[in-house]
Each structure stands twice: as C-alpha cells, then as structure tokens.
Amino acid sequence: MTSQLQGRKIAVLAADGVEQAELVEPVRAVRDAGAEVVILSLESGTIQAYEHDVEPADTFDVDVVVSSADPADYDGLVLPGGTTNPDHLRMDDGAVSFVKRFVESGKPVGVICHGPWTLATADVVRGRTLTSWPSLRTDLVNAGATWVDEEVVIDGGLISSRNPGDLPAFCATLVSEFSRGSVAAGAGPRT
Numbered sequence: 001m002t003s004q005l006q007g008r009k010i011a012v013l014a015a016d017g018v019e020q021a022e023l024v025e026p027v028r029a030v031r032d033a034g035a036e037v038v039i040l041s042l043e044s045g046t047i048q049a050y051e052h053d054v055e056p057a058d059t060f061d062v063d064v065v066v067s068s069a070d071p072a073d074y075d076g077l078v079l080p081g082g083t084t085n086p087d088h089l090r091m092d093d094g095a096v097s098f099v100k101r102f103v104e105s106g107k108p109v110g111v112i113c114h115g116p117w118t119l120a121t122a123d124v125v126r127g128r129t130l131t132s133w134p135s136l137r138t139d140l141v142n143a144g145a146t147w148v149d150e151e152v153v154i155d156g157g158l159i160s161s162r163n164p165g166d167l168p169a170f171c172a173t174l175v176s177e178f179s180r181g182s183v184a185a186g187a188g189p190r191t
Contacts, residue, residue, distance in 0.1 A: 002032065002033050002034060003033075003034040004033040004034060004175055004179045005030055005033040005034045005035035005175060005178055005179055006034035006035075007034075008030075008034070008035045008036070008075040008076065008178060008179075009035065009036045009037075009038060009073065009074050009075055010030045010035045010036070010037050010038070010074060010075060010076045010077070010078065010178060011038050011040050011064075011069065011071075011073075011074040011076070011077045011078070011102075012026070012027060012037060012038070012039050012040065012077075012078045012080065013040045013041070013066060013077065013078070013079055013089065013095060013098070013099065013118075014039065014040075014041060014047055014060075014079075014080055014085055014089075015041050015042050015047055015084075015085050015088035015089055015092075015095075016047050016048045016084065016085070016088060017048070017049075017050055017053070017082045017083065017084025017085040017087070017088060018047060018049050018050070018080050018081075018082045018085040019049070019050060019051070019052075019053070019080060019081050019082035019085070019113060019164065020049035020050060020051050020057040020058060021051070021164045021167060022080035022081045022082065022112050022113055022115075022164060022167070023049055023060065023080045024049075025167045025171055026078045026080065026110060026112075026167075026170070026171055026174055027039075027078075028171075029171035029172070029174060029175055030076070030078075030174060030175060030178060033175045033178075033179070035075075035076075035178065038063045038064055038074070039060055039061065039062055039063045039064075040062070040063065040064050040065070040066045040069050040098070041062040041065065041066060042065070042066060042067075042088060042089070042092050042094070042095060043062070043065060044062055044065055045061075045062055046059040046060060046061055046062060047059065047060050047062060049082075050082055050084075053082060053083045053084070065094075066092070066094050066095050066098050067092075067094030067095075067098075069098055071098060071101045071102040071105050071107070072105070074102070074107070075107060075178065075181065076107060076108045076109070076110070076174070076177075076178040077099070077102050077107070077108075077109045077110070078109075078110045078111075078174065079099070079109065079110070079111040079112070079115035079116075079118055079119070080112060080113070080115055081111075081112050081113025081114040081115045081133065081163075082113070082114060083114050085114070085115075086114045086115050086116075086117040086118045087114075087117065089117075089118045090117050090118045090120075090121035090122075095118065096118065096121050096122045097122075099118050099119065099122045099124070100122035100123065100124055103119070103122065103124040103158070104124065105182070106156075106157060106182040107157065107181070107182050108157040108158075108159060108174075108177045108178055108180070108181070108182075109157065109158050109159065110159040110160075110161075110170065110173075110174045110177070110178075111130070111132075111158070111159070111160050111161075112132075112160065112161045112162070112163070112164075112166065112167070112170055113132065113133045113161070113162065113163050113164070114132070114133050114136060115132070115160075116130060116132040116136055116139075116140055116145075116160060117136060117139065119143075119158075120136075120139050120140055120142075120143035120145075123143065125140055125143050125144060125145035125158075126143065126144030126145065127144060127145075128144075128145050128146070128155045128156065128158055129145065129146040129147075129148060129153055129155045130145055130146075130147065130148075130153050130155060130158060130160035131147065131148050131149060131150050131151075131152075131153045131160045131161060131162050132147070132160060132162060133162060133163055134149070134162070149162070150162075151166045151169045151170075152166065152169045152170055152173045154173065154177060157177065157182070159173050159174060159177050161173075
C-alpha cells in the first residue's frame, strides 16, 4: 500500500450489470494507493455485478445515491463498464447530471469498456479523444469524440481504456492521474 492518494476521495458510479473486474480492480488500485472510495448508484442498497455481462457475480453495497451526491465532494470519478451498467446510468437524469458536472469541474475521470456511453449522453466527449469497447466507436464519434484503439488514452483528465484486458494499465494510470488532480479541459490526448 502506498500513500500516493492519501486524503483523496474517489467516487465510483455503477449500477446493476457492472462488470465485476472493472469495478473491483480500479477500487482496489485507488484504495491501495491510500484513497477513500465511495460507491455511488441510482438507488440505495446493493448493486449486482456480472462477469462477461451474463454470469452473476458479487453484490456491492451502495454508499451514496447519485441524485444526492455533489461532485465537489470527490477528487476523482471512475465509470466502470459492463453493457447494462452504463445503459442504466445514461437513462437516469441524476447520474447524467452528476457526470456532466464532474467532467466540467476539470477533475479526473476514469472510464473503461462501455462506460463512455454515460459520457456521450452527458455531452462531454465533443472534441475529446478516447477509447472504449469497439462497439461504442460510432456512438462516441457521433457525439463528437475522436475514437482510437489504444490501451489507455488520457485527454484533459479523461482517462479511458477498452476492456478488462487493459485493467493493469488503466489502474496504474488512474492512480497517477488522480494524484495529479484537476487539469485543464482540452489539454490534448496522451497515450
């Protein structure tokens, strides 16, 4: 365990259908670096994670309902994937509003796999470069983003990866970028 993120509070926004590895591994990485992690969701109670979108896995306690969350209370945000998780999030006005305000605050946001669907709905990818699960390419391009097929892409505090195979690089980059804090939007892509 390191203290690289000591004193930082990281929000993880997820709903039923979240891909277990894309929730668990980033949470472990930022906790191991000293951060406090808060699970946000659409309702109180628990969320059901899945493996490969179809196999039920573990359940996770929700700490805060996103409609009552304030982006100012957090230093970073993680949006894990799984096909149905971001589909639930992007249909919820409170979740979309929270994500939009968080991205506009300039604080770092990590997103993986299908997670960028919520970013596209929040209209915060226009002019940004990011990656995702390949089937989201058209959605992201139509929302004004430049899509690339890279393991990790950083653009103005937006950290994106494609799939669970990218988790080691994604998690290491999350810790590094969360330790840097806020950045200027539109700072340009890095890989």
